[in-house]
Amino acid sequence: MATLTELDHRHLWHPFTQQRDWMRNKPLIIERAEGNYLIDVQGNRYLDAVSSLWTNVHGHRVPEIDQAIRDQLDKVAHSTLLGLSHPPAILLATRLVELAPDGLQRVFFSDNGSTSTEVALKMAFQYQQQIGQTKRTQFASLRDAYHGDTIGAVSVGSIDLFHQVYRPLLFEGLALPAPVQSGGEEEAACLERALTLLEAQADTLACLIVEPLVQGAAGMKMHSPYFLKTLLERARALGVLVAVDEVATGFGRTGTLFAVEQADFTPDFMCMAKGIAGGYLPLAATLTTEKVYEAFLAEPEAYKQFFHGHTFTGNPLACAAAMASLDLFDRNNSLAHASDIADEFTQGLHQVAALDSVRAVRQTGLMIGIDLAGPDGAPPAPGAYAGHAVAMAARPLGAILRPLGNTVVINPPLSFTLDQVDALIDITTRAIKQV
Numbered sequence: 216m217a218t219l220t221e222l223d224h225r226h227l228w229h230p231f232t233q234q235r236d237w238m239r240n241k242p243l244i245i246e247r248a249e250g251n252y253l254i255d256v257q258g259n260r261y262l263d264a265v266s267s268l269w270t271n272v273h274g275h276r277v278p279e280i281d282q283a284i285r286d287q288l289d290k291v292a293h294s295t296l297l298g299l300s301h302p303p304a305i306l307l308a309t310r311l312v313e314l315a316p317d318g319l320q321r322v323f324f325s326d327n328g329s330t331s332t333e334v335a336l337k338m339a340f341q342y343q344q345q346i347g348q349t350k351r352t353q354f355a356s357l358r359d360a361y362h363g364d365t366i367g368a369v370s371v372g373s374i375d376l377f378h379q380v381y382r383p384l385l386f387e388g389l390a391l392p393a394p395v396q397s398g399g400e401e402e403a404a405c406l407e408r409a410l411t412l413l414e415a416q417a418d419t420l421a422c423l424i425v426e427p428l429v430q431g432a433a434g435m436k437m438h439s440p441y442f443l444k445t446l447l448e449r450a451r452a453l454g455v456l457v458a459v460d461e462v463a464t465g466f467g468r469t470g471t472l473f474a475v476e477q478a479d480f481t482p483d484f485m486c487m488a489k490g491i492a493g494g495y496l497p498l499a500a501t502l503t504t505e506k507v508y509e510a511f512l513a514e515p516e517a518y519k520q521f522f523h524g525h526t527f528t529g530n531p532l533a534c535a536a537a538m539a540s541l542d543l544f545d546r547n548n549s550l551a552h553a554s555d556i557a558d559e560f561t562q563g564l565h566q567v568a569a570l571d572s573v574r575a576v577r578q579t580g581l582m583i584g585i586d587l588a589g590p591d592g593a594p595p596a597p598g599a600y601a602g603h604a605v606a607m608a609a610r611p612l613g614a615i616l617r618p619l620g621n622t623v624v625i626n627p628p629l630s631f632t633l634d635q636v637d638a639l640i641d642i643t644t645r646a647i648k649q650v
C-alpha cells in the first residue's frame with residue numbers, strides 16, 4: 216500500500232484533479248469488486264453509488280459478461296473496422312438498431328462519449344454541406360451542457376468552470392436556456408426563451424445537441440419530456456438536425472432504455488457510451504438515419520465519405536461485453552428492477568430533503584442530485600468544497616460518492632438491491648449531517 220501510494224504520487228496525473236490537493240491525501244486504491252461493491256487494497260468494501268463514473272449497469276464481475284469477454288478472447292481481442300469487419304460489431308450494431316427509436320438504422324462505432332458526440336457534430340456539419348445547406352455551420356446546445364472533453368465536444372459544452380479556459384480554442388455556438396428542475400414556471404420560461412433564440416438563428420444551425428431529460432455533469436439539471444419534445448420538434452421544423460447525447464442517460468438510467476423514448480421522438484443522431492458495454496470496457500456508438508447516411512453516398516472520387524475513425528473503434532471484446540449486457544436486460548428484467556429501486560430512492564430521499572443542509576433533491580429514475588446548503592440556507596461557498604466533504608465522509612461509512620460542486624450525486628448500477636438503496640440513503644444522510 217505504501218509503495219502504491221508513493222508511486223501514484225510520483226507518476227500518475229488524475230483526471231479533473233488538482234494534484235496538489237491529491238498529494239495531500241492517501242489515495243483510495245481499488246483492487247477488485249463484487250457485485251455492487253468496490254473493494255480496496257486493504258479489503259474495505261464500498262457501495263459503488265456512482266456506478267464507477269456512471270458506467271456500471273449490472274454490477275461488477277457479472278458471470279455472463281465475464282464469460283462473454285473470455286469467449287471473445289479465445290477468438291481475437293482486437294481487429295480493426297477500418298477496411299475489415301468482425302462478428303461482434305455486426306451483431307451489436309444490429310441489436311442497437313432494434314433497441315433504438317424507429318428510424319435510427321446506421322451505427323458508427325467509436326470508443327468513448329466524447330468521440331460519440333464529435334462524430335455526431337462532424338456528421339451533421341458534413342451532411343448540411345453535402346446537401347447544399349452550406350450556411351448551416353453552427354451548433355446549438357443547452358446552457359450548462361456537457362458533451363465531453365475533446366475540443367469539438369467542449370465547444371458545444373457550456374459549463375464555465377470546465378470550459379472557460381479553453382474558450383479561445385473553441386467554435387462559437389448558441390447556448391439555449393435550460394431549467395434546473397423539471398416542470399414548473401422556470402422550465403416554461405426557459406422553453407419560451409429557447410424557442411425564440413432557436414428561431415432567430417435557425418438558418419445558421421447545422422444541429423442541436425441535447426442531453427435528454429438530465430444534464431448530468433451540470434449537476435443533475437432536469438427537464439420534462441414535454442420540454443424535450445417541444446424543443447426537438449421545433450428544431451426539426453426549422454431544418455436543424457437533432458442529436459441526443461444519451462451517453463449518461465442511456466441504458467436504463469432514467470426509467471426507459473433511452474431517455475428520448477419518453478419524448479416519443481426519433482432524433483437524427485443518438486450518442487451512446489458509458490453504460491453501453493455494461494461499464495466493462497470503452498465503447499461508444501453514434502446512431503443515425505438512412506437520410507443522413509445517404510448524403511454521404513457517392514463514387515469514391517467524389518470524396519464524400521465520412522472522414523473519421525478511431526483506432527480502437529468497435530473493439531471486439533467491448534462489443535462482446537455489450538451484447539452480454541443487453542442480454543441481461545432481458546434475462547434480469549433490469550428496467551422493471553430499476554423502477555423498483557428508483558421508487559425506493561424516492562421514499563428514502565424524503566428524509567434527505569428534510570435535512571437543514573439540503574436545498575433541493577432532484578430525481579429522474581436512478582439519476583439523483585442533492586443540492587447542499589450552507590448554514591444560512593444559501594449554496595455553500597465554492598471554497599468550502601461541501602460536496603467533496605460529503606463524499607469523503609461517506610467513505611468510512613461504506614460508499615463511494617463523487618459530487619459535482621455542491622451537488623451530491625447518486626447514480627448506482629441498475630443491479631442495486633432494495634437493501635442497498637436503504638443503506639446508501641442512510642450513509643448519505645449521515646455523511647451530510649457530519650459535514
Ligand SMILES: *Cc1c(COP(=O)(O)O)cnc(C)c1O
Pocket residue numbers: 327328329330332361362363364426431432460461462463464488489
Ligand atoms: C460522460 C459524458 C460524455 C463524455 O464521455 P467520455 O467517455 O468521458 O468521453 C459525453 N456526454 C455526456 C452526457 C456524458 O455524461
